[in-house]
Amino acid sequence: MAIAPTVEAAIGPRDAIMDAAMHLFGKQGYTGTSMRDIASAVGVLPGSLYAHIASKEALLIEIVDGGINRFLAAVGPHVVSDASPVEKLRAMIIAHVEIVADNPERSQVVFHQWRYLGDASKPAAIKKRRDYEEAFIEVVEEGIQSGEFRADVNRRIAVRTILGALNWTPEWISPEGSLSPASIGTLMADSLLTGVLA
Amino acid sequence: MAIAPTVEAAIGPRDAIMDAAMHLFGKQGYTGTSMRDIASAVGVLPGSLYAHIASKEALLIEIVDGGINRFLAAVGPHVVSDASPVEKLRAMIIAHVEIVADNPERSQVVFHQWRYLGDASKPAAIKKRRDYEEAFIEVVEEGIQSGEFRADVNRRIAVRTILGALNWTPEWISPEGSLSPASIGTLMADSLLTGVLA
DNA sequence: GGCTGTCATAAACAATCATTTGTTTTATTG
DNA sequence: CAATAAAACAAATGATTGTTTATGACAGCC
Structure with a gap:
């Protein structure tokens, strides 16, 4: 061996x-x-x-950058697909949850530890994070235009509400849970898209 | 003076x-x-x-415990009010956002830094956090029973979706923003209760 | 079987960590 | 003004921080 x-x-x-x-x-x-x-x-x-x-910080840079890239790679294709905005957003939410579930600890580093990047690498990380948020904004905008989404939603706040819910998942998601990542993603997409009201 | x-x-x-x-x-x-x-x-x-x-950790203990108490004190009364479940949940969401907005940095300590509490104080903090989640679960349960909420929502996941969105707010909320904390809370409550669909 | 490069060890580096101590300054009050 | 209490200083404690250095073990290869 x-x-x-x-x-x-x-x-x-x-x-x-x-x-x-x-x-x-x-x-x-x-x-x-x-x-x-x-x-x-x-x-x-x-x-x-x-x-x-090379250094402790080099470790952080590589983990954060590689981690963000996974989210971008998983969600990006859905943004430009020819599905409807509702279906796009649903697919993006599920994809995001699956990436988190694949490695909750890496996700925690991506979501929280980027603050400790030095001045040389932090701006690039912040830009990628904003690009990620912008992808969701685009789809929501598209949904409002098409009339599938309510016209009175504040796009930025709606997206931050969705991303907040998604970025909190590494706090509680667990590989031993009875629900698969895809199931959790689907349930969350239901909650976020249609709310809890009957 | x-x-x-x-x-x-x-x-x-x-x-x-x-x-x-x-x-x-x-x-x-x-x-x-x-x-x-x-x-x-x-x-x-x-x-x-x-x-x-007394020590660095004594600082953390006091900040975390005092911080959690503020959330409990702000949300608790709404749980036992005689409003409808929808109105209760809406009021709880707005109250939570207002506490965050009042001091986003303290909220960040409450949400993230409790991990560094020692074995003597961490269990108590964890219990209070669970009590807080349980308060939301109760109201959602009540809403399902009364038929105001959809019967097919997974209560735990719905609540964690809501609390995740709320706990992410200190990342982006700002005293210089054009919207008041109450407005932001109302918009988020709309998003979370009724979703984004038209 | 000696050579080359990879990888680990062992030991140390200066800097910083939380904290303690004894003393001095500053403010309050009688 | 004198006495007292509160608060900060100055300096040092041993432990831990990220990192560097010099040295040696052990492969695979001609």
Whole structure:
């Protein structure tokens, strides 16, 4: 046996470090995680990490940027599909929940730890986040134009309400839950699109 | 003039420290804030803080517990009012947004920094958070029983969708915004209760 | 079988962390 | 003005922070 992948499916030392950092940053936060924490999770001494990565911040940059890209890649295609705005928005919500469920800890890093990026990388992350919000705004705008959505909704607040509900999911979603990510996404899409009223 | 309250309305050294800690914990996180940060915000040397507070964690405990209590106190009365479930839920949502808007940074501490509480105080904080969620569940249950809410909503997921949207508001709400907290709360209540569909 | 590059160790670096101590300044009050 | 209390200073504590360095083990390859 040449390679012994861990439960975390890390196929090399660098991936093992990235994986440990992702989980620890998600659980304890960036500033609440020390390089010694990461090293001991990987099973190596602290100094050994630097043979594979440049710095603690480089870890954060890679996790945040890669994480945002997953959301953009999962949701983007639905924005430009030829479905109706309702169907688009529903598909985007479900896709978002599936990405969160795939790795809630990485999602927590994407949603919260980007604040600790340095001045060199934070602006790019903020721009991608805004692009993401803008994609939802576009679809809502489209739905209002077509008459499928109520004309009196405040587009920005409606989208932030939806994204807020979605971005809170890593707080409570669990792989051991009885509902699949797709089911949760569908239920949330129902709640958000049609409300709770009878 | 005996007392010179700052912009932050701190009427004593202890309040000034609590206030600085609240803002810094909210903005930079508990682990991302040093006692030196707090001291320099207050305009004092680090060691001087300990004449007024017991420890860094004591600050966190007081901010989190006091913060949760505000939400409970604002929402509680609506739960037991004799209004209809729809009106109750609407009032609870608006009250929640108003508490967030009153101090978004304290809200961020309540929503995120409770993780860093020690074993002695974390369980109590978790219990209060669950009580808060349970209050919303109760009202939704009541609405389903009375037929005002759809019978096919998953109560837990519906409530977490609502609370997620609400707990995300400190990320974007701003005192400089053109809409009042009450207006934002009303718009969000509309979105969450009746959805976006025409 | 020696060579090359990868990777880990062991040990240390300066900086910063929360906190404690003894002393001095500042303000209040009689 | 003198006495007292409140609050800040100045300096140091040991622990922990991210990171660097020098050294050695162990592969695969010609």
